[in-house]
Amino acid sequence: MLAAYAVDVKQSRGRRYPEPPHPYRDDFQRDRDRIIHARAFRRLENKTQVFTRRYSDHFRNRLTHTIEVAQISRTIAEVLDLNANLVEALALVHDMGHPPFGHSGEKTLDLEMRKYGEFFDHNLHGLRIVETFEERYANHPGLNLTFEVREGIIKHSRDYSAEDHPELAEYLLDQRPPLEAQLIDLTDEIAYNTADLDDGFEAHLLSLADIRKEVEIFERNFRAVEKKYPTASDKLKFNEALKAMLNALVTDLIENTRARVEHSGVRNLEDLRNFPERLAAFSPTVDAERAQAKKFLYRCLYYSEQLKGQKADGEKIVGDLFGHWMNDPESLPPAYRRQIESGQETPARVVCDYIAGMTDNFILEQHQRLVQKAVSQ
Ligand code: MG
Numbered sequence: 001m002l003a004a005y006a007v008d009v010k011q012s013r014g015r016r017y018p019e020p021p022h023p024y025r026d027d028f029q030r031d032r033d034r035i036i037h038a039r040a041f042r043r044l045e046n047k048t049q050v051f052t053r054r055y056s057d058h059f060r061n062r063l064t065h066t067i068e069v070a071q072i073s074r075t076i077a078e079v080l081d082l083n084a085n086l087v088e089a090l091a092l093v094h095d096m097g098h099p100p101f102g103h104s105g106e107k108t109l110d111l112e113m114r115k116y117g118e119f120f121d122h123n124l125h126g127l128r129i130v131e132t133f134e135e136r137y138a139n140h141p142g143l144n145l146t147f148e149v150r151e152g153i154i155k156h157s158r159d160y161s162a163e164d165h166p167e168l169a170e171y172l173l174d175q176r177p178p179l180e181a182q183l184i185d186l187t188d189e190i191a192y193n194t195a196d197l198d199d200g201f202e203a204h205l206l207s208l209a210d211i212r213k214e215v216e217i218f219e220r221n222f223r224a225v226e227k228k229y230p231t232a233s234d235k236l237k238f239n240e241a242l243k244a245m246l247n248a249l250v251t252d253l254i255e256n257t258r259a260r261v262e263h264s265g266v267r268n269l270e271d272l273r274n275f276p277e278r279l280a281a282f283s284p285t286v287d288a289e290r291a292q293a294k295k296f297l298y299r300c301l302y303y304s305e306q307l308k309g310q311k312a313d314g315e316k317i318v319g320d321l322f323g324h325w326m327n328d329p330e331s332l333p334p335a336y337r338r339q340i341e342s343g344q345e346t347p348a349r350v351v352c353d354y355i356a357g358m359t360d361n362f363i364l365e366q367h368q369r370l371v372q373k374a375v376s377q
Contacts, residue, residue, distance in 0.1 A: 001081060002081055002082070002083060003080065003081040003082060004267055004268050004269075005178075005179065005261065005266055005267070005268055005269050005271065005272045006081060006082045006083050006178075006179070006180070006269070007028075007082075007083045007086050007148055007178045007180055007269060008083070008269075009026045009027050009028050009083065009085070009086070011269075012027055012028075012146050012147065012148055013146070013147035013148065014027075014146060014147060015027070015144045015145065015146055015147075016140070016144055017139060017140040017144050019144065026085065027146050028083060028085035028086040028089055028146065028148070028149070029085045031086075031089045031143075031145045031146055031149045032085060032088050032089035032092060034136075034143045034145065035089055035092045035093045035096070035130075035143070035145075036092060037136075038096070038129075038130070038134050038136075038143060039134060040096045040129045040130075040133070040134060040357065041063075041092065041093075041096060042063075043357070043358075043359050044061070044062040044063035044066055044095060044096065044098075045061055045062075045063040045359075046061065046359035046360050046361050046362075047061060047062040047063075047095075047098055047099075047100055047101075047102070047359055047360060048061070048062065048100065048101050048102040048105070048314070048360055049061055049062050049064075049065045049102060049192070049195075050102065050192075050196055050199060050200075050301065050302065050307075051199065051203070051307075051310070055199075055203045056202065056203070058199075058202065059199045059202070059203070060195050060199060062095050062098060062102075065095065065191060065192065065195065066091065066092060066094070066095055068191045068195060069091045069094060069095075069184070069187050069188050069191045070088050070091035070092050072091075072187045072190055072191055072246075072250060073087045073088065073090070073091040073183055073184060073187040074087060074088050074091070075250065076183055076187065076250060076253060076254055076257075077180065077183065079254050080179070080254060080257065080258060082179055082180050082183070083180055086148055086149070086152070086178075086180045087180045087183060087184070089145075089149050089152075090149060090152040090153070090156060090180060090181055090184050091184055091187065093126065093130065093149065093152075093153055094126075094153075094156060094157075094184050094188060095122075095126075096126045096129055096130070096153075097121075097122040097123060097124070097125035097126025097127070097128075097129060097153075097356070098122050098356075099120075099122070099125075099318070099355060099356040099357075099358070100314070100318070100355075100358045100359055100360045100362075100363045101311075101314030101315075101317070101318065101360060101363070102314070103302075104311045104312075104314035104315045104318070105314055105315075105318050105355075105356075106120065106122055107315070108314070108315045108318040108319050108322070109318060109322070109352055109355060109356060111319075112318075112319060112322040112323075112348075112352070113348055113349075113352055115348075116346065116348035118346065118348055118349060118352075120352055120356065122356075123153060123154050123156070123157065123158070124154060125353075125356050126153050126154075127150060127153050127154055128353070129142075129357070130142055130143045130145055130149075130150065130153065131143075131150070133353070133357065147170075148178065148180075148181075150171070151171045151172070151177055151181065152177060152178075152180065152181035152184065154168060154171060155171065155177035155181055156177065156181045156182070156184040156185050157184070157185040157188070158185075159173070160173055161173065162174060172273065175273040175274060176272065176273055176274075176275055176277070176278055176279075177273075177278075178269060178272065178273070179257070179261075179272065179279060179280055182278045182279065182280035183253075183257075183280045186253055186280055186281070186282065187253075189290065189294070190246060190249045190250060190253070190290075193249075193290065193293045193294055193297065194242055194245060194246045194249070196297050196301060196302075197211060197215070197218065197242060197293070197297070198242055200297070200300075200301045201238060205300070205301055205304060205306055205307070206300055206301060208234055208238060210296075210300060211296070214292070214296045214300075215289075215292060215293045215296050216289050216292060217245050217248060217249070217286070217289040217290070217292075217293060218241055218242070218245050218293070221240075221241040221242075221244035221245050221248065222237065222238075222241035224241075224244065225237050225240040225241045225244065228240075248286070249282070249286065249290065252282050252283055252286040253280070253281075253282055253286075255283075256281055256282055256283040256286070257279060257280045257281060260279045260280075260281060261279050264279055266279065317363060317364065317367045317371075318355060318363070320367060320371045321355060321363065321366055321367055321370065321371065322351055322352070322355060324370050324371055325351040325354070325355075326347060326348065326351055329347055329350075329351075331370065332350070332351070332354065333354075336350050336351075336353075336354050
């Protein structure tokens, strides 16, 4: 049974190119499966989440992060009687537009594009991937996903103004996305805040003492674990506390979202879309703790001395290659050269699309072949 404000697949606005129904999978289940079978989904395995040079095979990459977001999102969707198939599709696709080298790659691509009066945004790039770059069907370009999945790709984490983005007019930019999409930004954060504490601790970049001192929601749960398992090792206490922290964040998100929906007077999806603000949210207290954990990770992990080198390397590689192909578009693969020649896209956009699709391994190879070799000759 779906809540009255959930997205009912029977009410979907449908696909760009109409298709006959499948005998045993509904349209959101099919979208989820199309995403799993996409090339861009498989490439997530070799894209940085936090650690560019993988410290250890135990750490997250963008694919395992994505699977964790899908797990958390699906649990919440089922408890709130939302459309779990739509939520799962949105979780699985949410990072598909990320370039190599995580945020260093994204920042550098955006900086390079701004030199040409353009920009790079991973949500909009994700939409281009599913609409155009995935070539699997004889009948249409892209994956031909339903409206609701495409809308969720661009609207799950921020609002785009209709004035700045006339090309997105079809996505109801003056309305909120459904709860199924609103959830994703928050489950994404639950997943990476807890996972990055885990990997940061395992990598010896974060100490238990610092985490306990600076992350209250962790400390609260750690004290409870110490009472229950006084003789367990620090590592096991850490794991138990982190698990409890994740559970506390999920529980708060479920309960607070449910309460907000009840108090809002929203009775159906139309009301929810027209409500002045997003209703999926943590409670103010837990939201402050979430923000505190995130701030700690920024200061002590993402911007730490130890990770500076790998971030600088990522920025240099992306910047070097962008410059290389802008100066010498002839060395692009033929399909990309044809796009420039046809005038469909600007040279900068074509180079940006090519780089954004790369895995960490592939871009490193390209850099060695085209830039480092040229320097050493
Ligand atoms: Mg993510």
